[in-house]
Amino acid sequence: MxxxxxxxxxxxxxxxxxxxxxxxxxxxxxxxxxxxxxxxxxxxxxxxxxxxxxxxxxxxxxxxxxxxxxxxxxxxxxxxxxxxxxxxxxxxxxxxxxxxxxxxxxxxxxxxxxxxxxxxxxxxxxxxxxxxxxxxxxxxxxxxxxxxxxxxxxxxxxxxxxxxxxxxxxxxxxxxxxxxxxxxxxxxxxxxxxxxxxxxxxxxxxxxxxxxxxxxxxxxDKKMHNVAVYFNGPVDADKFKLKGVEIVEQMPDGVNFKVKGDINPIFDELAKHSVKNVEISGATLEEIFLEFYQKEK
Amino acid sequence: MFAIFWRTVRDRKISLIIYSILGILLLAMYLSFFPAIQEQAQSLQELMKSYPESFLKAFGMEDMIFNNLESYLSTEQFSFMWPLLMILLLVSFSGSAIAREIERGTAEILLALPVSRLKIFFAKYFAGFFNLIVFVLASIPSTILLAKLYGVEYKSEGYIIMSLLGFMFALATYSFSMLMSVLFSEKGKVYFASAGLIVIMYVLNIISSLKDSVSDLKYFSFFYYFNAGDALVRNHIDHFAYWIFLGVAVLSTVLAAVWFSRRDIAV
Incomplete structure (x- = not known):
């Protein structure tokens, strides 16, 4: 009571x-x-x-x-x-x-x-x-x-x-x-x-x-971003295999990443490359559920 | 509770005024025809004799006397046009009182207030009851004033009895319609169920007059108990009519109040 x-x-x-x-x-x-x-x-x-x-x-x-x-x-x-x-x-x-x-x-x-x-x-x-x-x-x-x-x-x-x-x-x-x-x-x-x-x-x-x-x-901590990066030259995507970073798709001139939690490590790595363009969007609630809750269960 | 009652009355005032004026205008129209009808009474009476008895009975014209105002009005105004106006007014009121509020989601404004569902229901119910009283008073006893205006002879007692019968018929129709409004969450379904049942009762009353083998069907029709000729001409209401109309009104109201208190209300 x-x-x-x-x-x-x-x-x-x-x-x-x-x-x-x-x-x-x-x-x-x-x-x-x-x-x-x-x-x-x-x-x-x-x-x-x-x-x-x-x-x-x-x-x-x-x-x-x-x-x-x-x-x-x-x-x-x-x-x-x-x-x-x-x-x-x-x-x-x-x-x-x-x-x-x-x-x-x-x-x-x-x-x-x-x-x-x-x-x-x-x-x-x-x-x-x-x-x-x-x-x-x-x-x-x-x-x-x-x-x-x-x-x-x-x-x-x-x-x-x-x-x-x-x-x-x-x-x-x-x-x-x-x-x-x-x-x-x-x-x-x-x-x-x-x-x-x-x-x-x-x-x-x-x-x-x-x-x-x-x-x-x-x-x-359960924040998630979709990051699309376009490079000026060829890039070894394996270099982006960082904690919380998942490579979703490799394109001829870029890579789509899914970043869980802190977004800074991927930027630290990107700083080492010649980047043409970066597009960042917050993940939808649906994506967050799928990532953090459905998978856990 | 009064705030909800009064707000509902205000929201529906235009239709109440329109229907009440229509009722009075129809009366005025029939009264303006009456002197000419009186002059032709004998030939019209002869014409009526050529109609089949069952047909006259089916449409409440069996006792029609053309030189008597009450007999004339009971057939022309109170057996069909008055019930039609009353039903349109009250069924549309009840459809909008509860079902439309649920359908449009505005019921949540009421439900979020610190007022019990029973009070909300009865505030709405009495707003309709107020409409009913105003319409009955405007469309039946006003005959006396109009008859004076047109210089037509009348018997005032009949209109008091007719008002009572009209009130009971309207109360039963309205209460049943409110029950439909509580059961359904869409006003269209309320109109369909209420009007549908009334049309079925009207048809039952006609069929029961045309064929002896199904004459007992009349007992299932409000229109059998709503005998305008009996009330206006003979100043009499069948005791059974009181029981039927008041019974339907009380039962429908109690069921509606209980169901509204218990049901889920969501858009």
């Missing part, structure tokens, strides 16, 4: 099946007070299903979800008074304005002290009907609705989807500000750099199953 109280969110062996589809299959994790906890996984991994179970929109087939020491199903109404929630792919009433949404939420949750600041922060015009808003502006409104009553817990499903980089940074800053006030943040994402940037810990989910729960510092 004491463990339940210490963890703000405690999910134990959560299972939710839709017919033969195992959307969430035995997921367990806990979120401590005041941390920003990432819930990372590719699209269709089961993130939203798990969040919907936490919000009591759908009922688990088995397992237990406890939030602030209360059962997320039987005491969901009391819990929702303390939770700010942002739905993935924000669904709003098209014929309402932003102000209609804000007033509606205020009628139920009470007057917000910070809504004006949030509107200003996001440069959002609340007098426009939702049907005329861009995806980014809808996302801003969704965030305002989630944050405006200064909840104890924030559950954000893909909070930066559709936002430009400047606004993404605003979201990160506001999220950290809430964290400083003692708010616990649970956010899902399929964007590894985003999770690295903002979260303290991360749960990784794939095909409905938990792959791992990591500290962000550990996750950084």
């Amino acid at each position: 004491s463990e339940l109280i210490m963890s703000v969110i405690e999910v134990k062996n959560l299972k939710k099946y839709f017919g033969s589809t195992k959307a969430v299959d035995g997921v367990s994790f806990s979120v401590e007070k005041g941390e920003i906890f990432g819930f990372l996984g590719p699209n269709g991994a089961g993130k939203t299903t798990a969040i919907r179970c936490m919000m009591d929109f759908i009922r688990p087939d088995s397992g237990r979800i406890s939030i602030l020491g209360k059962d997320a199903q039987s005491q969901s109404v009391a819990l929702k008074a303390k939770i700010g929630y942002l739905v993935s792919g924000i669904y709003l009433n098209d014929y309402w304005t932003g102000l209609d949404h804000i007033k509606f939420v205020e009628q139920i949750r009470g007057k917000s002290k910070i809504v004006r600041d949030l509107v200003k922060e996001f440069s959002y015009n609340p007098r426009i009907k939702v049907r005329s808003l861009s995806t980014g502006n809808k996302q801003k409104l969704g965030l305002i609705l989630a944050l405006m009553n200064e909840p104890e817990i924030l559950i954000l499903d893909e909070p930066t989807a559709g936002l430009d980089p400047i606004l993404q940074n605003s979201v990160y800053r506001i999220t950290r500000d809430f964290q400083k006030k003692g708010c616990t943040v649970f956010m899902s994402s399929h964007n590894l750099p985003e999770v690295e940037k903002i979260c303290d810990r991360v749960a990784i989910i794939k095909d409905g199953k938990m792959a791992d729960v990591e500290k962000i510092s550990n996750l950084k």
Whole structure:
């Protein structure tokens, strides 16, 4: 019981099946007070299903979800008074304005002290009907609705989807500000750099199953890059057989590498050669899963 | 709960106003024809005698007296046009109240608030109930005012009884439709299931009047219990109609509330 109280969110062996589809299959994790906890996984991994179970929109087939020491199903109404929630792919009433949404939420949750600041922060015009808003502006409104009553817990499903980089940074800053006030943040994402940037810990989910729960510092070791190097002359690819470097493809004038972890050793080696061009891209989450989690299992 | 109720009423106000005005305009149209109908009453009555009895019965015209306003309106307005407007208004309301919210994902805005599902359901339900009351009041008792306006003789008691019968019929239809809205997650399916069942009941009522061998089918039709002529002309409602309409309304509402509280809600 004491463990339940210490963890703000405690999910134990959560299972939710839709017919033969195992959307969430035995997921367990806990979120401590005041941390920003990432819930990372590719699209269709089961993130939203798990969040919907936490919000009591759908009922688990088995397992237990406890939030602030209360059962997320039987005491969901009391819990929702303390939770700010942002739905993935924000669904709003098209014929309402932003102000209609804000007033509606205020009628139920009470007057917000910070809504004006949030509107200003996001440069959002609340007098426009939702049907005329861009995806980014809808996302801003969704965030305002989630944050405006200064909840104890924030559950954000893909909070930066559709936002430009400047606004993404605003979201990160506001999220950290809430964290400083003692708010616990649970956010899902399929964007590894985003999770690295903002979260303290991360749960990784794939095909409905938990792959791992990591500290962000550990996750950084699992970084992976695709590096394509084009040389001015012939090169012996064997010289690049370094720790964490895999040769994926040899081309007439270059080599494609997959680099796990630290990227510096390959640059040290490249410095010894005449390089025409280098293309570097971060590995996708799918590739990271394949490399670090599927293989381990 | 009131915030959800009031917001739903506001969101649906245009359709309520349009349907209520349509109901009044139809009444006004039939009333404007009535003096001319009265003048031709005898020849029309003779014409009616040439129709097969079962046909007249099937369409509620068996007791039609053309020089009596209540008899005329019970056939022209309240046996077909009024139920049609009522069904369109309430089925479209119930489809949008729950199923469309689920279909569009806006249900999550409501579900994320600290309000129980039962309260959400009943806030929506009573918003529809409010629509129902306004429509019934606008489209039935208003006959008295319109009749005065056109200088036509009327018996006010019949319209009070008719309002009660109309209210019960509408309540049963609306509650059943709300149950469909809770069962399905797409408004199209709600319209299909609700309207489909109502059309089947209408057809059953007609078939049961045409053939004696299947006359018992009428008991499965709301339209048998919704006897506008009986209510308007004879100021009478069959006791069984109370039980059927209220029974369907209560059962559908309870089932809908329980199911909405228990079901998974996701886009």
